[in-house]
Amino acid sequence: MTTxxxxxxxxxxxAKSPVKNTKGKxxxxxxxxxxxxxxxxxxxxxxxxxxxxEPGSYTKLMKKNTAIYNLQATQPVxxxxxxxxxxxxxxxxxxxxxxxxxxxxTGIALALGMSRQTLWEIAHDKSTGKYVLPKNCTDLIxxxxxxxDTLWEDLMTTGTIHxxxxxxxxxxHFKYQDKIEHVVVAxxxxxxxxxxxxxxxxLSDKAENKIIDVDxxx
Numbered sequence: 001m002t003t004x005x006x007x008x009x010x011x012x013x014x015a016k017s018p019v020k021n022t023k024g025k026x027x028x029x030x031x032x033x034x035x036x037x038x039x040x041x042x043x044x045x046x047x048x049x050x051x052x053x054e055p056g057s058y059t060k061l062m063k064k065n066t067a068i069y070n071l072q073a074t075q076p077v078x079x080x081x082x083x084x085x086x087x088x089x090x091x092x093x094x095x096x097x098x099x100x101x102x103x104x105x106t107g108i109a110l111a112l113g114m115s116r117q118t119l120w121e122i123a124h125d126k127s128t129g130k131y132v133l134p135k136n137c138t139d140l141i142x143x144x145x146x147x148x149d150t151l152w153e154d155l156m157t158t159g160t161i162h163x164x165x166x167x168x169x170x171x172x173h174f175k176y177q178d179k180i181e182h183v184v185v186a187x188x189x190x191x192x193x194x195x196x197x198x199x200x201x202x203l204s205d206k207a208e209n210k211i212i213d214v215d216x217x218x
Contacts, residue, residue: 085141
């Protein structure tokens with residue numbers, strides 16, 4: 001006698017079965033988190049994030065700075081002569097225009113034969129020694145410095161320079177600040193109270209808080 005082994009058919013659903021945990025309960029799948037940029041992905045030092053990427057950009061900067069250095073080395077400016085300073089500032093701006101680059105505080109200081117710290121001191125009436133200049137010369141440098149401040153705002157609002165670099169320049173050269181100040185005002189008691197009133201208040205409060213023991217008869 002031959003016996004046949006039969007198996008019961010099972011229907012398959014086109015829908016995917018839900019994921020089950022160890023206890024047999026259905027658990028919804030967690031969405032897959034999209035992978036973003038790695039740490040440091042916005043670093044302006046990386047080549048792909050560098051805003052100066054056109055061929056020849058660095059050559060223009062080198063030519064500009066070399067021309068400024070040679071100008072000051074061969075024709076030192078007289079800082080006590082108004083016309084000498086004015087001519088040197090105009091020459092500097094012309095060199096920047098010829099090389100299609102922006103002017104900078106440090107570049108102007110180089111053209112005038114001083115450090116950027118000394119230039120800042122002159123523009124803010126903090127210069128000493130040989131850098132105490134005649135008033136007309138000081139005013140000329142102040143106007144040039146404020147011109148650079150205006151140019152910096154234009155570069156920032158038009159997105160010409162990287163925000164990180166722009167913020168650094170604004171804080172260090174033009175003393176811009178981004179901070180929240182908390183003002184604490186001490187409240188003084190203007191009520192006129194003499195020593196006797198204070199004593200009466202103290203004794204009154206002490207009497208109200210006194211605990212009185214009362215014996216209760218059984």
